[in-house]
Amino acid sequence: MDKIVIEHLTLTYSDGTESLKDVSLNIKANTITVLFGPAGGGKSSLLRVLNRLNDLADVTVLKGKALINGQDILSPDIDVNDLRRRVGMVFSRPAALPLSIYENVAYGLVMAGMKNRKKLDEAVEQALRQSVLWDEVKDRLNDPGSALSGGQQQRMCLARVLALQPEIILLDEPTSALDPLATAKIEELLRELKEKFTIVIAPHNTQQSARISDMAAFFLQGELVEYAPAETIFTVPKDKRTQDYITGRFG
């Protein structure tokens, strides 16, 4: 059984923006799957289906199936808060909550009801070590999260997700606001993290997609055009549109 199974997923927003048209794809555990393609293709929408963040948006049509570990996550009976803890999300602009670094990382756990200070301390340290930020911030955990640099903030946001020990990590253009050095750091981190987590990422450029992906899915105007292992799709794409996009003929 694949970790994530999407079957015939169709989604439309009330304002008619980005949507998904009959998308089906399976994602294996402990892989990095890249969703790429021009803006408005449906990458973000798909990510936001996987942790039900679309509940906050004005969705008019939602058909099809989305399963994680075989469980239907679109079912109204599911505990969405628990789902969001299992399926973490990192956003394009580093979004530090207006709290300290420590509180940012511990946020999800505290909201889940963890009160034990010692356990929280341990979880925060472990998460910050995992996102390779610990050495930079261990002496100033009580500083506001927004005081960190962009790259550090993004790693803090990753730590915030890791602290919850999720199964799946979603990243929506996580490096679009970062310089090349900070970007390289995040990419390296993701390659290490896939040992433990299943990663689905919508990078902001094709080069990054090619660099980090195991599997890649090309989205165009809500349609899944091609889904294949990275080594094939970026070298010998089957579909003409994929090829045009990769070779820079549009996009």
Add this chain to the structure above:
Amino acid sequence: MRKRRLIPQQAQKIGFAGLSLLSLITVIPIIAIVIYIFIQGTPAISWEFLTGMPSNGMKSGGLWPAIIGTFYLTVGTAIFSVPLGIAAAIYIAEYAPNNQWTRLIRIAIINLAGIPSVVYGLFGLGLFVVFLNFGTSILAASLTLSIMTLPVIISTTEEALRAVPTSFRVVSISLGATRWQTIKRVVLPQALPGILTGVILGLERAAGETAPILFTGAAFFLPQLPHSMFDATMALPYHLFVISTQVPGMPIQIQYGTVLVLLLFVLGMNIAATLIRSRARARRQW
């Protein structure tokens, strides 16, 4: 090159001077009035004036019952209007669906803020004093003032909540927090300074109003302080109205002294609001 009559720098200077002059024209009368009140009123201020009971048909003695009455009314108004107003604003800003009905409620609230205060007074008389049988009392007056203050508190609180970036809410929800946890932990703390400013400005208006308490709780003269919330009370604004229009031969000094005390009361609240706002601005992280 076409020749211009005014180079931009000159035009800017003239425009700037014009705008400065206009703002000066608005500010000068206010400052003049305040200075005049200070000059006329300061000689009346004494310990006895602030803490004594009125005597000799209010022509001498102090303001104590009026000061304490205004204090009671302000606190009473706060007790009723602040929790209700903030709760209503949280509902409208965070929970209510964005539909016709919500928009109608919002328009109604904005319009309520513009209703003349004497209308609130009559409404309070009808509902609290007569129908609910509270009599002319601190309770009835506080409730009337609360209804008048509510729209101000609701709309400023709503504005403060909406000023908090949406991304904070999305991030918090994405980390598995519930909506209420998000509001409690992230949104409210960020909006608090704005909310407090609105609350204080609303209460300040309540403290200075005469019309709403005229029929609902204010007394012309009372020989003693109120004992419970079902007693009527003296209050600074109404007392001022009484001594400047209803008592012949009232020493002008006492009138200005009373004005000064009311002014300081409201000014104090205003300064508190400004301080809270500026301190919070310095701490804000967005």
